[in-house]
Amino acid sequence: MAHPDLLAARSNAQNLFQAGIAAADPYLAVKHYLSVSGQGLAILLEDGIQTRTGIWSRIHLIAFGKAACAMAKAAQEVLPAHLLASKALVVTNYDNVSPIDNIDVLGAGHPLPDSNGLLAAQRIAEQARLAQANELVLVLVSGGGSALIPYPVAGISLQDKIDTTGLLLASGATINEINCVRKHLSQLKGGGLARLIAPADCHALILSDVLGDDLSAIASGPTVPDSTTYADAVALLTDKKLWQRLPITVQKHLQQGAEGRLDETPKPADPLFSNTGHTLIGSNGISLKAVHQAALTLGYECRIYSQQLTGIASEQARQLAKTAKDMLTDGLTRPTAVLAGGETTVMLTGNGKGGRNQEMALAFAIAAKEIGLSSPWFFLSGGTDGRDGPTDAAGGLVDNGTLQRIAASGIDPQAALDNNDSYTALKHSQDLLMTGATGTNVADLQILLLHPHS
Numbered sequence: 001m002a003h004p005d006l007l008a009a010r011s012n013a014q015n016l017f018q019a020g021i022a023a024a025d026p027y028l029a030v031k032h033y034l035s036v037s038g039q040g041l042a043i044l045l046e047d048g049i050q051t052r053t054g055i056w057s058r059i060h061l062i063a064f065g066k067a068a069c070a071m072a073k074a075a076q077e078v079l080p081a082h083l084l085a086s087k088a089l090v091v092t093n094y095d096n097v098s099p100i101d102n103i104d105v106l107g108a109g110h111p112l113p114d115s116n117g118l119l120a121a122q123r124i125a126e127q128a129r130l131a132q133a134n135e136l137v138l139v140l141v142s143g144g145g146s147a148l149i150p151y152p153v154a155g156i157s158l159q160d161k162i163d164t165t166g167l168l169l170a171s172g173a174t175i176n177e178i179n180c181v182r183k184h185l186s187q188l189k190g191g192g193l194a195r196l197i198a199p200a201d202c203h204a205l206i207l208s209d210v211l212g213d214d215l216s217a218i219a220s221g222p223t224v225p226d227s228t229t230y231a232d233a234v235a236l237l238t239d240k241k242l243w244q245r246l247p248i249t250v251q252k253h254l255q256q257g258a259e260g261r262l263d264e265t266p267k268p269a270d271p272l273f274s275n276t277g278h279t280l281i282g283s284n285g286i287s288l289k290a291v292h293q294a295a296l297t298l299g300y301e302c303r304i305y306s307q308q309l310t311g312i313a314s315e316q317a318r319q320l321a322k323t324a325k326d327m328l329t330d331g332l333t334r335p336t337a338v339l340a341g342g343e344t345t346v347m348l349t350g351n352g353k354g355g356r357n358q359e360m361a362l363a364f365a366i367a368a369k370e371i372g373l374s375s376p377w378f379f380l381s382g383g384t385d386g387r388d389g390p391t392d393a394a395g396g397l398v399d400n401g402t403l404q405r406i407a408a409s410g411i412d413p414q415a416a417l418d419n420n421d422s423y424t425a426l427k428h429s430q431d432l433l434m435t436g437a438t439g440t441n442v443a444d445l446q447i448l449l450l451h452p453h454s
Contacts, residue, residue: 013379058131153185282440337449357395386436
């Protein structure tokens with residue numbers, strides 16, 4: 001790679017991204033962790049050695065999230081048909097809906113919940129309540145589950161919850177902050193589903209889209225304890241100056257909870273979790289390792305920039321561009337891949353179209369020009385689910401010529417960034433990353449390829 005074909009280098013970035021997606025294949029992961037053991041079922045635990053085994057009289061199968069179809073199909077192929085209690089129930093976003101024999105697949109709204117999601121959540125609750133002692137509810141959880149199965153507590157409408165979620169998303173709140181609030185407005189999140197399943201046994205196979213793999217944050221932790229409180233939710237919303245903008249019903253419910261007049265979400269010491277288990281089967285970290293290995297195979301030197309990249313997308317882009325400049329100034333001589341995984345946020349100041357990955361890509365291109373990053377470079381920022389914000393793009397893939405192509409189309413790149421209109425700008429420069437729905441979701445990946453002296 002001493003004299004790389006720079007067109008091939010652009011393809012390299014896309015191929016590396018695909019390697020990360022492949023490592024989070026939900027179908028293969030479920031097949032790896034589930035197997036038949038004698039007359040029963042064996043579930044591999046996270047250490048890859050121990051198993052949870054049981055001879056359950058019936059098994060109920062519930063799946064929700066962006067990878068739900070692939071996960072459910074794999075589980076159905078493993079589970080003995082005579083043990084399945086009824087048709088499996090799958091809830092996923094519309095883009096990932098795929099018919100599966102003998103499984104009810106329901107489409108629902110994401111990132112904002114909708115009425116179909118409410119109906120799906122109600123069906124999940126019904127299925128959970130049907131489960132009896134000596135039966136197993138196998139729950140397949142993947143990213144996006146929070147929005148896909150909204151089941152507001154009594155007194156709060158779906159629209160109230162949608163409005164609350166929208167305020168949090170627009171405020172730049174982190175996923176953990178959003179989930180803290182959602183758990184205390186929901187009948188399923190924050191351990192609520194586990195509460196409905198008891199006294200039956202429960203085990204969740206979880207594909208993580210959350211940095212650090214906090215199980216209570218993935219799909220808002222429907223089967224695991226919740227350490228957050230009503231008081232935490234009130235404090236968070238007050239701190240972000242959102243409290244007075246909330247629907248009155250939400251204010252009333254959270255205030256009553258903070259005053260101790262409502263039952264809290266189930267905490268770690270709750271005995272209902274004695275029959276509840278989980279296995280983490282995929283994550284952003286696993287995908288980042290796969291990208292790293294693929295980059296080495298292509299001949300790149302590799303540097304992990306961050307395994308938990310968070311913060312405002314445009315600010316992180318500028319910092320990464322400065323780091324790249326420093327690397328070149330320090331005498332970088334070989335093609336190098338600078339890799340990161342994480343989930344940034346966007347502070348909405350305009351009314352344009354885009355997502356955090358497109359915004360980061362556009363911001364990087366602008367920052368690279370400002371600081372004089374002259375050696376050939378290619379920067380990809382993409383969501384592993386194939387959908388970046390409310391767009392049909394997974395993210396962006398920019399290079400040294402991006403700003404010139406944007407300007408040639410009559411668009412001011414900085415004005416587009418200020419208006420949160422990265423989609424329009426990158427569409428005109430043909431720098432949108434288009435993968436289609438991938439059927440998985442383990443947050444975002446960033447790939448910067450530097451080609452000094454090319």
